[in-house]
Amino acid sequence: MDEINMACTSLEDCGAHNTQIDPLQDLGNEILQLLCTRLNDDCIMTMQEGLRLMQRSSYYLEIQGDDLPPTADEQQQTVHSYNSTVWSLVDQQRLRRAMTLAKTQVKLHLTFLGLLFEEIIRGSQELEAFVLNYNRGLVDSDIAAPTQERLHQTHQYLNAFESRLNWKLGPLDLQNQLIHNTGGLPIQLLSVSLAKKMPVIFNRFETRTTSNNVHLCWEVACEQSQELNQEFEIHVKSFHPTIAEYCQFTKSTCKSYNIEVNNLIPDRYYKFSVKRVDSVNLVYGLWVDTLILKTLDISKSEQAVSN
Incomplete structure (x- = not known):
């Protein structure tokens, strides 16, 4: 230039x-x-x-009703109940076709x-x-x-x-309604659309490591505040004795944006991964953030303190 x-x-x-x-x-x-x-x-x-x-975002299929109440805090339970009712009435074969269409x-x-x-x-x-x-x-x-x-x-x-x-993920044009027997639910008020969630990434600056403990923090890209009711899946894989050889693997979930991983072995490499917990309406989402850290060597730490 x-x-x-x-x-x-x-x-x-x-x-x-x-x-x-x-x-x-x-x-x-x-x-x-x-x-x-x-x-x-x-x-x-x-x-x-x-x-x-x-490319790193997650995309979800959403069934919506035009008559849904506003999503104020005091009405969240009502919305959740409504959506649960809708999903329970969905024809599974039609749902699979809609998921395939959305993924494509x-x-x-x-x-x-x-x-x-x-x-x-x-x-x-x-x-x-x-x-x-x-x-x-x-x-x-x-x-x-x-x-x-x-x-x-x-x-x-x-x-x-x-x-x-800036693609607006609008309603999908489906040949058939996902619900063929509504039990009184007004079909004409239902729509199916794609929703996008930004990728989950580790906050490298807030992550801390000791000899047997790692404090992990993560965030959602481009979001200024933490979204409520999110559940994340954390994978921990150890390397023994070097990063060329895998050893122990653990998986856990949490609803916060940080976690303490305890009982780690000193002076060992660990690979940490974080993503949203997969949901039934997940259409496409390949991105999983990973981070490789090494726990501190106790002998070197004690020597540094004594000096």
Whole structure:
């Protein structure tokens, strides 16, 4: 990008001494405008992080009723009871088809986002190469048309990526209702949609290790406050005597955003993993955050204290 900034200055200097219209220079200026705004390093990093969050998120199938009461604290039990009733009436064969459809929709969306990002990066590299070669006098008018087309395509890819990155997971278009015998429940008020939850990640700064204890903390990406009624699954796997050889494995669940793992062996590597507890309506969610830590060596700790 430093070379591009230098090229920008060079293009302006060329224009100051050239009284004739130069279509290649105009094209170069258009490209520089894009490279310095929507395709600068910060923007590309933001797009990459947005794509990573989408790929690591968990996606759920939700059955909703338009007549559900507001989700105020005092009405949570009513909503839970309503949803439990709805799920108990769902036809399992139709539910499996809906889950498959939803999973396919999520995977296609994520794959398309990934392909768009690859095309954006490829376009950025080609456009940057054009500017640098123009500045060195290595391009001619024959390359103007394909470069103009690549510029147009890159604009389109950027617009498509940005719009799909904020994809609103709306209702699914199902051929059949999930409930064929409602027992008086109004079918027309039910809808099926996809919901997204951001990935769970360890908070490396809050995690602490002793010789036989590890305090683990985690959070949900991009969320400022902890969501209520969340349940997490924590895996602990030890390595003995090194990380090349697995040993003991344990699994536990908790409803908080931290846990104390006790009775560990000093001077040993442990692999910790955290994710949300799988639920019946989970459609797609591959991301599991992992962390490898080594418990402290007691002898070294005691020696350090004595010194």
